[in-house]
Amino acid sequence: MPTDKNIELTISDGHAPAPPKAAKKILDVAYDLFYRRGIRAIGVDEIVRRAGVTKPSLYRSFPSKDELAASYLRRYDLEFWGRFDEAVNAHPGDPRAQIRAFLTRIGKRTQMPEYRGCGMTNAAVEYPERGHPARVVSEDNKQELRRRLRAMAAAMGAGDADTLGDGLLLLIEGAYISGQLFGLGGPAQSVARNADLLIEASLKK
């Protein structure tokens, strides 16, 4: 068996076997197109064309378009937690400041032109069928996000930590969506402020 299909591309470490370059180019292009224009809206032909490769190359590295979409989301997942942990690590031991930092960043991102929301959320909307490879990745990501937000709410000392954690999740998802619905000047720019108000109210109780 050559290179495992449907496995995350690993950075070639030193003199390792060196993974196929076509697969990387394909995933790079797919990532960009899937995120910006949607998964269902993009055909495999356009992906291979813009990647400068051919269709068989795609299907040697990915078992199907659905699995390519799942791979796109797995990479998205990594980058998402990278951003999340960045905000967390910037304020050790201060969950409220961590949330504020993360949401401030989201609020800013939503005000960029052509903002297209969260790739995970969008994929789940595009694929409502349970068990779809892309949807599974998306659901796992959101479950984990919910778990961490609730844990942070508890660490803040909220009376009803689960409710506060869920409230923060609602605000975040709302920001992702309104960011792409309203564009500049939309409601998403107030996500950090509203979250802080909600936290304040939840701690007082």
Next chain:
Amino acid sequence: MPTDKNIELTISDGHAPAPPKAAKKILDVAYDLFYRRGIRAIGVDEIVRRAGVTKPSLYRSFPSKDELAASYLRRYDLEFWGRFDEAVNAHPGDPRAQIRAFLTRIGKRTQMPEYRGCGMTNAAVEYPERGHPARVVSEDNKQELRRRLRAMAAAMGAGDADTLGDGLLLLIEGAYISGQLFGLGGPAQSVARNADLLIEASLKK
């Protein structure tokens, strides 16, 4: 020109010219399929097949699939404001109770099995291209919702009414999305409680 294309189907009043029946069946089926499974996921062939009509009938009443999708959303818009105004009319002069009633209802809807969120929001995710007929209807609906929420926040006497109105919108959109992402027991069930906390905090300031 026979019957205007792309015009809302009006209920035949009395002995009026009686609008085409095929168009109604088509829109009924399209409404159900588009909402439950997504617009891009449904082909016109499946629509006409399940409606018991033929393709030419569809294209006699609707100029294109995109316009059929827009018609679906226009009907969705009507029903949405019907639900919204129901909550409003149930508590005249008490915007806070109006919001609570509306969000309680949303929270319950999100806990139904197979809940699929807001048709408007989903359509906007499926069609990021500006100017797409479906997206235009969706954006208009959300703009109006934002306007009304801000007005209600002002009527509550909030210090920063626009921020509160936007915060409520974020919670609502978050509920729509998490409803279909998490299913039963998800964060959306707490939307009314979180909104009330946010309102409380915003009035105190």
Next chain:
DNA sequence: ATGTATACGTACCGATCGGTAACATTGTCA
């Protein structure tokens, strides 16, 4: 030099996509 493995390309598959041309049938009202 030749085998072997790997990566890539050409050309193609059947199915479905959104949309249409041309004509037959039906029901309604005058």
Next chain:
DNA sequence: TGACAATGTTACCGATCGGTACGTATACAT
């Protein structure tokens, strides 16, 4: 009965969909 509008029937269009059979180029080991 005649006119007309609405629907149905059948057959088709070019384009694109996701996916594949099969031959070729390159590299490395012996």
